[in-house]
Amino acid sequence: MGNQGMWTDEGNKMCFNAAKIWVFGWYSEFHKTSNPEKTAFIGNLVGISDAKNSPNAVTNNGFHVIVRLKSDSSRLFMVYNRKAGLNAEVADGNKLVIIDQDGRYTESTWKAALDVGESYIHKNWNGGSRNLIIVNCGLQNEGVLESMFAIAYLEGLTSAQCNNGQTFNTAPLPDLNPGCDLTEVWWHDVDGEEYNCEWYSQSNRCAAYGDQFENDGYTANEACCACED
Numbered sequence: 001m002g003n004q005g006m007w008t009d010e011g012n013k014m015c016f017n018a019a020k021i022w023v024f025g026w027y028s029e030f031h032k033t034s035n036p037e038k039t040a041f042i043g044n045l046v047g048i049s050d051a052k053n054s055p056n057a058v059t060n061n062g063f064h065v066i067v068r069l070k071s072d073s074s075r076l077f078m079v080y081n082r083k084a085g086l087n088a089e090v091a092d093g094n095k096l097v098i099i100d101q102d103g104r105y106t107e108s109t110w111k112a113a114l115d116v117g118e119s120y121i122h123k124n125w126n127g128g129s130r131n132l133i134i135v136n137c138g139l140q141n142e143g144v145l146e147s148m149f150a151i152a153y154l155e156g157l158t159s160a161q162c163n164n165g166q167t168f169n170t171a172p173l174p175d176l177n178p179g180c181d182l183t184e185v186w187w188h189d190v191d192g193e194e195y196n197c198e199w200y201s202q203s204n205r206c207a208a209y210g211d212q213f214e215n216d217g218y219t220a221n222e223a224c225c226a227c228e229d
Contacts, residue, residue: 018066019101027051030055036157042151043150044062044064044149046058061145066079067079072127074125074126074127076101077102078097078152080095080147080148081096093113096136097114097134097148114136114150118136119134120133121133130154135150135168158203189209197225205220206226206227
């Protein structure tokens with residue numbers, strides 16, 4: 001689990017368990033939660049030492065220390081395990097994206113350690129039929145404020161692109177009803193403006209979520225022309 005070396009100069013300098021770091025709230029300003037059933041995660045992970053030494057730079061670049069991939073019954077955590085500073089004595093997994101499964105206040109589980117170009121498949125995400133895919137796309141800015149670019153997406157539902165331009169799981173837009181104008185977006189679901197009619201028009205989101213997340217008295221299937229039969 002998390003190591004005392006994060007807080008003092010005593011003890012071993014090792015801290016790479018993303019699930020426990022999240023539970024303890026360490027560096028919480030650099031935590032991010034992403035729901036793969038709604039949108040793919042695309043972003044940069046930095047090591048804990050960089051977050052401690054250069055917090056303003058990490059914030060200004062929109063980088064993260066821990067990313068939690070969360071749905072109703074599934075939780076995974078991602079961290080970039082950089083061997084430096086507070087984490088200088090870590091024995092394994094240097095410069096890899098480490099994936100842990102949530103144990104909350106019990107034992108968490110190490111699921112994968114991804115080198116550049118490698119991927120991890122979590123089958124039947126959230127008890128459904130789709131697999132979650134996590135890809136370590138590549139290293140950026142090696143040295144000062146070094147980061148690892150990573151993506152996470154659900155097969156057949158969300159899409160993501162690595163920093164090298166490689167696109168994964170591109171889902172075509174459905175055939176829209178004649179006269180359906182997605183630029184006239186007045187509605188969004190209860191989770192925020194990002195989840196508007198244009199978002200629901202992609203892939204099979206109307207069928208999957210169109211009767212949920214009601215806002216202003218409407219669901220997507222009632223408010224969005226793209227969701228009409």
